[in-house]
Amino acid sequence: MPIPTIYFDLGSPYAYLATERAADALGVEPRLQPVLVGGIFIWRGHGSWGETEERATRMREIEARASDYGLPPMAWPDGWPNNTLKAMRAVVWAGALGAGPAFIRAAFRRAFRDGADLSRVPELEAIADSVGLDGATLPEAITERETKDALRTVTEEAWARGVHGVPCTEVDGEIFFGDDRLEAAAERLAGRAS
Numbered sequence: 185m186p187i188p189t190i191y192f193d194l195g196s197p198y199a200y201l202a203t204e205r206a207a208d209a210l211g212v213e214p215r216l217q218p219v220l221v222g223g224i225f226i227w228r229g230h231g232s233w234g235e236t237e238e239r240a241t242r243m244r245e246i247e248a249r250a251s252d253y254g255l256p257p258m259a260w261p262d263g264w265p266n267n268t269l270k271a272m273r274a275v276v277w278a279g280a281l282g283a284g285p286a287f288i289r290a291a292f293r294r295a296f297r298d299g300a301d302l303s304r305v306p307e308l309e310a311i312a313d314s315v316g317l318d319g320a321t322l323p324e325a326i327t328e329r330e331t332k333d334a335l336r337t338v339t340e341e342a343w344a345r346g347v348h349g350v351p352c353t354e355v356d357g358e359i360f361f362g363d364d365r366l367e368a369a370a371e372r373l374a375g376r377a378s
Contacts (some may be wrong), residue, residue, distance in 0.1 A: 189354040190206055191217045191350055194288070194295060200292040205363075210369060218335065248362075249364075266345050309323070360372070
């Protein structure tokens, strides 16, 4: 069975919903692939609905989805949407140290269960510490050229594959956009496995 990939940015509440329920919906643990949604916004020519008149309506919709999925109540970080550039570089750094999935899940939960602002480096350090990494080394690591280039490269590659927003789930080259498309991705995955 092919391993599906979920493309995400830690600033996306829909990506939070997708990563929380992906293994159950897909029947297999997906590969979590970071992308910088800010770069995608530039390429596609428009930004987040969180900065439009749709904000309040979409936030209520997400809160209802979380409840329907049996997840804890949503907690929105102050000032959301927050700048996730440093957080996404931290994901790349954690991944290089073998703690990517743990860091990703802990960060999503800090943001959308606890309302933490992931643009704040001390929050990222605490998350790193919570998953067994040395948070004190994070501030320097996320400024290193290698980390910056790695995030830029994976974002460019995702865009080229058809990832024009987050979350997207890829199954055998097919892209499913949205947390509400996990079931369609699961059907594709099941068909591929048979």
